[in-house]
Amino acid sequence: MASARARRQDAAGTVDDLLATAERLFAEQGVENVALTAIVAESGQKNRSALHYHFGSRAGVLEAVLDRRLAPINARRHALLAAADAEGGVLAIVRADIAALGQTVVEEPWGPDYLSILAQVTFHPQLLGERQVRGENLSGLRLARARIEAAAAAGRLPARLIARRMEWMRDSVVFAMARWVRDTPPAQRTAAGMATLVEDLATYGAAGLLAAPPDQPPVDKKTIGRGPQT
Missing domain, CATH: 1.10.10 (Arc Repressor Mutant, subunit A)
Structure with a gap:
C-alpha cells in the first residue's frame, strides 16, 4: 500500500x-x-x-499546461461573475470576465507565462492540433458568454453578430494584456495597473459588443441595463 x-x-x-x-x-x-x-x-x-x-505529443503537453492553469482561472471567473450580479449590466459582466485573467497575471507567479502561451494559442489554434482543453474548465467563460448574449439580445442585436463580436473582444483582451506584460517591467506589474487596464478593456469591449449595426437604430442601453440574473 x-x-x-x-x-x-x-x-x-x-x-x-x-x-x-x-x-x-x-x-x-x-x-x-x-x-x-x-x-x-x-x-x-x-x-x-x-x-x-x-x-x-507536444500538443498533449500544451493541452495539459493550459488545463492546469485554466482550472483556478475558471474558479476565479465564477466568483467574479457572482459578485457582478449585484451591479448587473453588460459592462459588469465583461469586467468580471476580463478581470479573471488580469488578476491572475499579476497575482500568480505563473500568470505571465500562462498569458504568453494563451496568446500563442489564440493566434495559432493549430498548436493544439485535435486536442481540446477540458470543458469543465471553460464553464465560467460559457456563463459569461450566455449572460452577455442574453443582455445584448435584449437590444435586438443578432445572435450571430454578438458571437462574432465576442470572439473579437476575447482576441483583443488576450493580445492587449500580453502586450502590457511585454512592455511593463515585472516590478511595475501592479494590481492597480492591471485594474486600470481591465477597466479600459471592459469599457471598450462592452461598447463594441453593444454597438448598433449600420443598418439598425442605436441600441437602447436602458433595455439592457441589467444582465440576466441566472
Missing part, C-alpha cells in the same frame, strides 16, 4: 516538474520552438520517454 502510494506521488511529482518546465520554455521560446527532449532535459528527468508516456 505504502509503496503504491509512493509511486503515485513520484508520478505526480514527475508530471508537475515536466509541466512547469514546459510552461516556462513555451513562454520563453515559443511553443513551436521547444523540442520535447528539451523539456525532459530541463526538468532533470532521467527517463527520456517520460514526457511521451504521460502526454503523447
Whole structure:
C-alpha cells in the first residue's frame, strides 16, 4: 500500500516538474520552438520517454499546461461573475470576465507565462492540433458568454453578430494584456495597473459588443441595463 502510494506521488511529482518546465520554455521560446527532449532535459528527468508516456505529443503537453492553469482561472471567473450580479449590466459582466485573467497575471507567479502561451494559442489554434482543453474548465467563460448574449439580445442585436463580436473582444483582451506584460517591467506589474487596464478593456469591449449595426437604430442601453440574473 505504502509503496503504491509512493509511486503515485513520484508520478505526480514527475508530471508537475515536466509541466512547469514546459510552461516556462513555451513562454520563453515559443511553443513551436521547444523540442520535447528539451523539456525532459530541463526538468532533470532521467527517463527520456517520460514526457511521451504521460502526454503523447507536444500538443498533449500544451493541452495539459493550459488545463492546469485554466482550472483556478475558471474558479476565479465564477466568483467574479457572482459578485457582478449585484451591479448587473453588460459592462459588469465583461469586467468580471476580463478581470479573471488580469488578476491572475499579476497575482500568480505563473500568470505571465500562462498569458504568453494563451496568446500563442489564440493566434495559432493549430498548436493544439485535435486536442481540446477540458470543458469543465471553460464553464465560467460559457456563463459569461450566455449572460452577455442574453443582455445584448435584449437590444435586438443578432445572435450571430454578438458571437462574432465576442470572439473579437476575447482576441483583443488576450493580445492587449500580453502586450502590457511585454512592455511593463515585472516590478511595475501592479494590481492597480492591471485594474486600470481591465477597466479600459471592459469599457471598450462592452461598447463594441453593444454597438448598433449600420443598418439598425442605436441600441437602447436602458433595455439592457441589467444582465440576466441566472
